[in-house]
Amino acid sequence: FDKVKHYTNAFIRQNGKILLGYKKRGFGLGLYNGFGGKVEPGETSAQAAVRELEEEAGITAPLRRCGSLFFILQGLEAAFCIEIFVAEEYEGTIIETDEMGPEWFSDGSDPSSDLPPIPLKQMWADDEFWMPMFLNNRMFVGRGDFSEDGKMLKYWFGEQIL
Ligand code: 6U4
Ligand code: NA
Ligand code: NA
Numbered sequence: 001f002d003k004v005k006h007y008t009n010a011f012i013r014q015n016g017k018i019l020l021g022y023k024k025r026g027f028g029l030g031l032y033n034g035f036g037g038k039v040e041p042g043e044t045s046a047q048a049a050v051r052e053l054e055e056e057a058g059i060t061a062p063l064r065r066c067g068s069l070f071f072i073l074q075g076l077e078a079a080f081c082i083e084i085f086v087a088e089e090y091e092g093t094i095i096e097t098d099e100m101g102p103e104w105f106s107d108g109s110d111p112s113s114d115l116p117p118i119p120l121k122q123m124w125a126d127d128e129f130w131m132p133m134f135l136n137n138r139m140f141v142g143r144g145d146f147s148e149d150g151k152m153l154k155y156w157f158g159e160q161i162l
Contacts, residue, residue, distance in 0.1 A: 003078040008036035008049035010063050010085040011134075016110035018118060021056060021100030032119050033127075034084070035100060049085040057102050058095035061087035067130060067140040075148040084134065107135055125152040133159045 011034040012019040020032040035056040039048040049063045067084035094102050106113035120128045126144040133140040142157030 004081050005078045006039040006045060006048075007080060007082045008039060008045055008052055008085060009034040009082050010036055010049045010053045010061070010087070012059075012061060012087055012090050013107060014088055014090075016107055016113055017104045017115060018107045019057070019094070019102055019104055020118070020123075021102050023099065024101060025099055028124065030122070032103070032123050036082070036085075045083040046085070049083065054092075056097050056100045058097065059090040059092040061090040063087045066134060066137075067142075069126065069130070069141070070143045071126070071146060072143075073146045073148070084130075084140075086134070109135075125150070126155060126157070129155060129157040133157070 021035050023029055023031050023033055035053045036049060037052045037056070039045050043051070046063065046065065049065075050060060053063065054060050063085035064087065065083055066086045069080075069082040069084065071080040071082070073080070096102060104115055105118050106115040108117065118131065120131065125146075126142065130140050130142050136159075139160035140157060141160070143155065144152045145154040147153050
């Protein structure tokens with residue numbers, strides 16, 4: 001059968017701000033994203049999300065799942081399943097790590113914010129499709145099919161009916 005790798009991706013949203021990390025190494029190098037990584041054997045995705053946020057940004061947070069994404073990348077033997085998590089509060093001090101440079105952006109809800117807007121041009125191509133649902137506090141699901149050179153050839157994203 002085919003194979004899938006499970007990942008997490010976690011965001012902190014607070015007072016009109018959203019915390020992103022500039023990826024300094026590995027997969028997605030040079031892009032802004034939430035904090036996350038591979039789900040380890042024996043771990044739930046929620047546990048992995050908390051662990052990865054602490055490893056990559058130095059903070060802990062009461063993360064809850066708000067979306068699920070599925071990606072197929074041509075040329076890779078495994079598909080990606082990425083669970084998206086969010087929290088409005090966190091504990092600890094945000095630190096830069098070997099993997100991520102944390103930065104706050106405006107989430108668009110406060111027009112008088114001095115922070116830069118979410119840098120969608122410097123994020124994965126799928127993010128612009130689900131970020132509006134995420135910012136509206138909707139649960140969402142989606143799929144993207146990427147070519148070997150990173151273009152999103154086909155996609156579908158939708159929000160949960162309440
Ligand atoms: P660790 O465990 O951190 O070594 P690693 O395999 O290095 O794991 P990493 O940091 O490369 O994981 O994880 C990739 C991160 O990028 C995860 O947070 C998921 C996220 N990601 C991958 N493809 C994405 C996509 N198309 N859209 C998106 N996030 C994506 O928004
Ligand atoms: Na990671
Ligand atoms: Na890891």
